[in-house]
Amino acid sequence: MKATLAQRLILGTGAILLLALLALSLFIIHQTRAQMEALAGERREALVSLLARSSLDGLAARDFELLDGLVRAMAQNREIAWIVIADRHGKVLASTRPDWIGKSFHDIDKPDRNGIAQLLQREAIIDGIPLGTVWVAFHDAPDPFSGRLPLVIGGAALLALLFLIVSISLLVRHLTHPLERLSQALSSVHLDALPEKGEIERLATHASLEVATLAQEAEELISRLREARAAIAAEEERLQQAVEHRTAELRAINEELESFSYSVSHDLRAPLRAIDGFSRALEEDYGDRMDEEARDYLARIRHASQRMGGLIDSLLRLSRLSRSEMQLQKVDLSAMATAILQRLQREHPAREVEWQVQEGLKCQCDPELIQVALENLLRNAWKYTRDWQPARIEISGRRRNGMIEICIRDNGVGFDMRHAARLFGAFQRLHGNEFEGSGIGLATVQRIAHRHRGSVRAEGKPGQGATFCLALPEAETA
């Protein structure tokens, strides 16, 4: 899930603030410690100098009361471990250690050196004349940052950080809220439900200049969308009207054409039947009085009229294909193809054809129309392998883009790919009268494929067989 701008700003600023506060705290602690150490050093130096200066009169007067008073006063400072005031020969005259008084300072064994952080020595000098020496030993100064102070500083820094984060959060929320509202409004914009004019700009009324500008631009964009939608709607309406008009025209023309075609076909059948019937009557009644040539002419008349009848039947069937209502259902193509091939084998028991059908080929289609298409394709394969021994027909399929493509491959006569475009035209026959047929079969297959929103294609080489692939909607697996 992506973070919002406000969340990123808050997190980013928080992280930067945390790092900055951390660095600042460390810097302050380091600087303060260094400064305190320097101040402590200066304070100690000042203390010792003051003691040396104050001891002058005591040393000069051998005023032990004065020297003792000085030592006692200085010893109030808890930093001080011990003090020694000695004459110029090093003889201790006053000290916080009474047992050292009267001894030479340099001969005294000072056992507690371990706890001493600093031992400062200063000569008590007046006008360049030394009257004595003072020594002051200082304890290790307590680290101000070793106790609760770091916790206090850390706590204060944390509180400051929280305060800053909360403040920044509120500020960021305040600044980004119009942007969020604008974003929500824009994300809900739909061509069918564009916001009212000025609605987007109103969302950024109290926002920053950038957000207001963005809202203004969005408003302009939406305004253009509104205009475009109006234009599209107008165009759609115009197109719809044009399509409806054209469709009506086409439907009328088609109906007229089909009606004409049907009428022509139907009306042509009657004279043809008359020609064929009278030719047969002529043959039966006067055949024995006709010479051989006359009978041959008569037979040709009959054959031509029968062939014309077949053509008219084919035209009528093609016409019916375009008009019939489709009943889509799940169809087992493998079973259908097997049944057709078995029937063909029964019709032509002398043919030796090796055929193979892939199991499980199914499509969502009209069974009657697909039966016609498959039968056309398989009869073609059967027909064009007539002179091949052994003849082979294979039916296989594969899924592609939500369609199932059924391919019928044979090892028959094949065709030249240069003429492939002509294959699916009505009454187109690439092999002339060498093979029987009306030339309407592949046109029928293509019409059926188109009615199923499918397609048909063909590949082949002369003398090396042909492959026809019919793409149909795949059957639902459920």
Next chain:
Amino acid sequence: MPRHPLIALFLLLTLGFLPAVHAERPSDTAAPALHFGVLSVAPPARAVAKWTPFAHYLEQRLGRSVEVIAPRGFERLTRAIEEGKLDVFYINSHVYYRLKRKGLAKPLAQMVNLNGSTFSRSLFFVRKDAPIDELYQIEGHRMAYISPLGAGAYLAPRARLHEEGIRNTQEDFTRNFISTIREVQTKPGTVGTLCGVRYSLLGKREDLSNLKVIGESEAYPEHVLAARPDLDEALSRRITEIVIGMYDDPEGRLVLEPMASMRISHFTTYDPSVEKVTEELFRKAELDPGS
């Protein structure tokens, strides 16, 4: 050249040089330090600083360490002498007289001031605008003395006033010269007294133009270099010789020169007859030297 004479010469030079070096360096182990006390109105440290060159000179000449001590006040000085913590001390004639009467001092030498005299006189001075021009007019006024143990700063002027019949004064003690000057400069009715030589010295570094001198005391003896009575006589004599001989010794002269700030020109043989002068001053001042 044979070796033996060279070695002998080296040993002779080395051994002969050692005593000379030894004599020049004070040795703590050779003799105990000589404690030299100074009773001064100056702060002890300042007094010690001023007397240290003198002590070093003495050290070198005596061949023993000399420690300068500046006890605070007469009581401590007395106690230090009684306890044997001071051997030699430099004091004014007033203090010397008191110690002498207690049997705590014997004279070694006497200071000769910058005027070349073993006597000085105190000056009475007031502010120029003060309505006091003669000593008799001091009656009823405030006296700004330095210390009740002063000779020129108390004993001699008080004796003079008493001699003049002036007894009705308010006696205040300022503890040092400058304070006395300031008291007079800031309070028109106050009368200050200072040793005449000191007054001249102060005039070289202080603006005293707003003051006027209205009289002077009788002469009083200058400071005395004294010793505790039981100090070894030979040592006492030796110290006296050294101190009095300073003026004739170039090194001693060098030490004496900065001591001019203390009015000291040099030291001379003590004349016991000066004690009579002090005694007379005590009498006139109506002070008890044994108090």
